[in-house]
Amino acid sequence: MTARLHRLANGLTVAVEPMDGVETLAVGLYADVGARSEPAGLSGLAHMVEHMVFKGAGARDARALAEAAEDAGGSLNAWTARDQTVFHARMLAEDLALGVELIADLVRAPHLEADELERERGVVLAELGEARDTPDDIIFDQLQAAAFGTQPLALPVLGDEAGIAAIDVAAMRDWIATRYCPDGLILAAAGRIDEDRLLALAESRFGDMAPGAPPLPPEARFVGGATHDRRRFDQTHIAFAHPGTSTTHPDFHALGLFASAVGGGASSRLFQELREKRGLAYSIYAWTHSYADTGLLGVYCATARADAAAAYKLAGEVLRETAGTMDQRELARARAQAKAGLLMGLESVASRCDHLARQVQVHGRIVPAAETVAALDAVTLDQVRAAGAAAIDGGLATATIGGGKLAKAA
Numbered sequence: 526m527t528a529r530l531h532r533l534a535n536g537l538t539v540a541v542e543p544m545d546g547v548e549t550l551a552v553g554l555y556a557d558v559g560a561r562s563e564p565a566g567l568s569g570l571a572h573m574v575e576h577m578v579f580k581g582a583g584a585r586d587a588r589a590l591a592e593a594a595e596d597a598g599g600s601l602n603a604w605t606a607r608d609q610t611v612f613h614a615r616m617l618a619e620d621l622a623l624g625v626e627l628i629a630d631l632v633r634a635p636h637l638e639a640d641e642l643e644r645e646r647g648v649v650l651a652e653l654g655e656a657r658d659t660p661d662d663i664i665f666d667q668l669q670a671a672a673f674g675t676q677p678l679a680l681p682v683l684g685d686e687a688g689i690a691a692i693d694v695a696a697m698r699d700w701i702a703t704r705y706c707p708d709g710l711i712l713a714a715a716g717r718i719d720e721d722r723l724l725a726l727a728e729s730r731f732g733d734m735a736p737g738a739p740p741l742p743p744e745a746r747f748v749g750g751a752t753h754d755r756r757r758f759d760q761t762h763i764a765f766a767h768p769g770t771s772t773t774h775p776d777f778h779a780l781g782l783f784a785s786a787v788g789g790g791a792s793s794r795l796f797q798e799l800r801e802k803r804g805l806a807y808s809i810y811a812w813t814h815s816y817a818d819t820g821l822l823g824v825y826c827a828t829a830r831a832d833a834a835a836a837y838k839l840a841g842e843v844l845r846e847t848a849g850t851m852d853q854r855e856l857a858r859a860r861a862q863a864k865a866g867l868l869m870g871l872e873s874v875a876s877r878c879d880h881l882a883r884q885v886q887v888h889g890r891i892v893p894a895a896e897t898v899a900a901l902d903a904v905t906l907d908q909v910r911a912a913g914a915a916a917i918d919g920g921l922a923t924a925t926i927g928g929g930k931l932a933k934a935a
Contacts, residue, residue, distance in 0.1 A: 535736045537707035542715040550716030551878035553613030557709035569684015572605040580641040583630030618717035629730035660762040660926040668764040672922035678745040708738035713882035716874035749920040761833035761928035768919040769820030772887045779912035784811045785859035787847045805836040822916040848913035
């Protein structure tokens with residue numbers, strides 16, 4: 526069925542995609558703000574607010590919130606990213622109203638009590654400590670810092686000890702009031718949905734919000750650099766990145782296809798060269814990540830400490846060689862993987878809801894899957910090679926955990 530876009534009088538966007546053959550739905554409120562929008566000195570604020578709203582909202586305490594969703598067989602959750610915060614529910618079709626009610630209470634009527642904040646502060650610090658003890662998790666925060674230096678985009682979503690300690694109830698209330706504004710919010714739903722019912726619920730729960738837009742974060746610029754965490758683990762973890770593309774850059778699809786060809790699966794060049802032929806790594810892959818203003822082309826590798834320098838050097842050589850010699854067969858494989866990943870993902874109501882909201886956030890409209898497939902089909906081999914070469918020549922950021930400094934990758 527056709528996805529549709531609506532806008533309330535106050536600017537809040539409603540995106541809906543009814544799906545045939547399902548009995549469930551996913552609904553979420555997607556805010557255009559995340560960790561990169563946090564005020565100076567309050568690193569971790571967006572994530573803390575996401576935690577704290579579940580401690581009580583509307584007429585329900587923390588337990589009642591959880592029970593309201595689970596008594597109906599559903600789930601209620603949230604996540605924070607650098608450029609997005611999401612509150613979502615997965616419900617049976619008949620419980621759409623409950624899902625919207627719970628989400629609205631979280632963002633519009635959270636209790637935010639000081640004693641609960643003190644307890645949750647300890648939980649978040651424990652989460653931060655757990656992440657720091659997980660090399661293949663925290664290394665990406667360290668890579669982000671190496672890539673963007675002192676800019677807000679470099680800050681970790683979980684925050685740091687100083688920022689977490691400085692957060693108080695007033696800061697959380699100010700964050701909600703100034704960042705969760707209608708012009709920066711999308712209520713998206715997919716599955717067995719009555720569109721008119723969703724619009725009525727959106728109007729009743731969000732229509733009285735005062736119009737407004739969240740402040741835009743400062744634009745980010747790739748600066749490059751290196752971080753080295755010398756703690757000893759069983760392996761050395763390596764991540765390096767070159768500047769990538771923004772979400773709307775003309776080379777967005779070309780660079781994604783390059784990353785897939787060079788490190789997107791067991792048939793990719795990185796996997797074949799470093800794992801299969803040389804035995805230098807168990808885990809290695811390439812990826813891209815894009816924001817509204819910038820992006821990254823990255824590689825991650827876990828290797829024995831004795832092999833770290835060789836693995837790092839060879840991975841850089843493989844990237845550069847691929848930019849010059851990638852062939853049509855590799856492009857066809859990467860294209861097939863990209864299309865399959867898109868279309869398979871859209872078979873899930875939750876994934877379709879997320880995809881729907883993200884398309885609206887990035888493009889300001891609902892982009893049909895067929896249009897994306899056509900865009901992927903239109904990318905040429907020369908464009909993919911050129912996008913890869915431009916990224917590689919644009920600079921380098923490196924992060925390592927469990928080893929010392931490495932010689933610069935090729």
